[in-house]
Amino acid sequence: MTIRSVSAIPVSLPFDIYGPKPMLAGRPRMMEFLLVRVETEDGRVGWGEAFGFAVWPATKAVIETLVDPAVRGKDEAAIAQIHDELSRKYHLLGRTGPVMYALSGLDIALWDLAGKAAGKPLCELLGGRRRDSVAAYASLMKYTDPDVVARNSAKAAGEGYGMIKLHETGVEQIRRAREAIGPGVKLTVDVNCPWTAEQAIAICEQTRELDLYWLEEPVWPPEDYRQMARVRKEGRVAVAAGENASTYLDFQAMFEAGAVDFAQPSVTKIGGITELLRVADLARRHGVAFAPHSPYMGPGLIATIQVLAACGEEIPLEFCFCDVTDNPVAAAISVRGARLAVPAGPGLGCDPDLRLVDKYRVH
Structure with missing residues (x-):
């Protein structure tokens, strides 16, 4: 063909x-x-x-x-x-x-x-379906207002999410989130590359008692893996990164520098499923956890679900904590009890609803 x-x-x-x-x-x-x-x-x-x-x-x-x-x-x-x-x-x-x-x-x-x-569904081409659903964690948007951070953190925990990601840089916002969800829910923070290593290490000290599961992309520029490794060591915090990495070679440099505990390739940026699988294999060989970046609402999210369904270990799926109206692929990304079913149809398992695609298409 x-x-x-x-x-x-x-x-x-x-x-x-x-x-x-x-x-x-x-x-x-x-x-x-x-x-x-x-x-x-x-x-x-x-x-x-x-x-x-x-x-x-x-x-x-x-x-x-x-x-x-x-x-x-x-x-x-x-x-x-x-x-x-x-x-x-x-x-x-x-x-x-x-x-x-x-x-x-x-x-x-x-x-x-x-x-x-x-x-066959994609997961069966990638080594076999290991599970019928994947656990999700709630990836919250950036709110800045501590009251909104606390309210939405509590809302996510109340909906059964066992892990919550913030996109905040303030210690007060992080503190309010921890107070809202209690000690039993994992809390991660994606700060989107704002700090020097010294600044990041200082924040680690200020948030020590808040028990962060990981600190994501703490330094600028994001490819300064030596400084990221320094934050991981001196800040005594697990570090996650990779959504801004370009190829598996960037991840290799990241791993060799000892910069991360969690590797976060993004299937819509890194080169698709082909490159995502290479990074997953590389991470396993370096003893780094595979934790794909996937705050999307389209086929990229479904592709990530299919990849995670084929992984030997259960890896939480990053899921946007928001309400999307009329999503063309809504049937494949419905979350229930903080889990998403793995689409069983052939390929990704769900084609977009073309009626909704036409309705929301940007001309």
Whole structure:
């Protein structure tokens, strides 16, 4: 079989984060994602997701001008070969950012097609279904207001989540969250690369009694693995990172520096399922926990569920703690009791509802 076309469909969904929406590029952040649609000559369709948010116009342009013409006529089953060929062809345009996001979405869609061709859910192609559902942890948005942080932390704990992630940098916000959820719920904090090593270590001292399960991306720049390792050692805290890593080689450098306890590749940014699996294997060989980054609401989240369903150990899934209206893939990401069922259909297990895609498509 051969690929007929690759297209990109931007979608922007209304959503409620139970607090004020964070700002991005001068406007309230939307729940945006970029669907990637691959159609074969015999009319089969695979779906993927490229990292969206405010950068999706650039990623869409890469898909339309570089990816689509490069893969037309190629065998859609040659996933690794296509990934390697396009990575080499376009490396001069950057090994991260929109080019790699586009390749990520393509890769996910090709794996979806592979599962559909085999008549099996993706997890069965990745080593076998080890579980019928995956545990989720609540990934809260950034609220800043300590009262809102406390309220939503308590809400998440009340809904059964055994682990909660904050996106706050203030000690008071972290303290209020711990007070709201009590000692029995794991608490992690993603600070999104704001500090020097010295500043991060000072925060570790100030939050010692709050029992953080991990501190995520504590230093700027995020690729300064030597300073990250210093925070891990001197701050005496488990460190998580990887959503900003470009390739498995970045993770190799991270592991060799002793920088992290938890590796967090993002399937919509790192190069898709193909690269995600390489990072998972690399993490196992270095004794680092695999904890994928997945605060998405599209096929990227479903792909992560399928990967985790095939892992030998149970790994919690990062799940956005928000209410998304009319999600085109809602049927596959319904959380119950802080768990998500692994879709049983072939491929990813769920195609987007095209009626809702058309309704919320960005033109």
